[in-house]
Amino acid sequence: MKLLNDFLKEYATPVAKSAGFKKKGTAFRIDASSGDVAFLEFSPFRIDSTFVVFHAQCFIVPEPYWQWMNRQYLAAGVPEPNSSGAIAAFSVVPPPQAAHTPEAGGLARTRWAFDENTRQASGKILSDVLRSDVVPRIRHLLVRENLLDAIRSTESPSIRRWGALESEIVLMVDEYSRHEMESLLSELDDSSPLKKQFTEWADMRRSKGA
Structure with missing residues (x-):
């Protein structure tokens, strides 16, 4: 875990913090003025004795969806949002050069990896992907109309974690x-x-x- 933490500190934290994310452990959080929240989380896989293998995933937690999911706590106070309340999520897929198994499909294709020899190259790739793709995509999805369009999209893989109709009802309740x-x-x-x-x-x- 320390190897991953040190790697993220060097290559992910500078990009995330400059974009307004706050770090806690191996997760980053950004809050929109609407009250919607996004999380960028890194999870290790202990499946290789040579490489540090991890998965990076983004979670979008709109304020009305979090309130809906926690409506039973309204009287006592709704807890702070976390990634379990995501209405949409997507994996950060590594380019082949930084993938653990670039020829694999499914979840295995989303695993990043580095060892002592590839650490610097993989770190630069991660920084570039975060800066050029992930951060702009998260900011885009923190606008509810954009998020709704993405949820309705027929593109695969889908980012939605709930039905499109139900998502629209909750997302647009104030609009x-x-x-x-x-x-x-x-x-x-x-x-x-x-x-x-x-x-x-x-x-x-x-x-x-x-």
């Missing part, structure tokens, strides 16, 4: 008119308990924001 929200809710099956729960939650949120 849509009552008529627009009712139109969305009407698309839910009448037998679904979510329909009543969404309606009650949206009305409560609207009344508090009034």
Whole structure:
């Protein structure tokens, strides 16, 4: 773990901090003015005695989705957001030169790796990917309209972790008119308990924001 921590301190932290992220352990967090939060987390894999292998993943936690997921705690106080409340997430896929198994598919293809000989080269690649791709993508997704477009997208792999309709209802609860929200809710099956729960939650949120 120390080898990964030292690697991230040298190659990921400068990029993340200059972009406004705050670091805690092997995770970075950035807060938008809307209250939405994004996390960039690095997780080690102990699967190779020679290489340090890790996975990098981004999580988008919109404020209304976190409030919806933690609505039972409203009276006592909703806890601080964390990556478990992500409505969308994506892996940071390494270029072949920094991948543990560049020929693999699926989750294995998302694993980064370095050893003593490749540490500097892999670190520079990580810095470049964070700066040119990951940070701009996170900032883009911290705008709810952009996030909703990405959730609706048919591109694969999908970043969404919840249904597109349900995501739209929660994401846009503060933006849509009552008529627009009712139109969305009407698309839910009448037998679904979510329909009543969404309606009650949206009305409560609207009344508090009034």
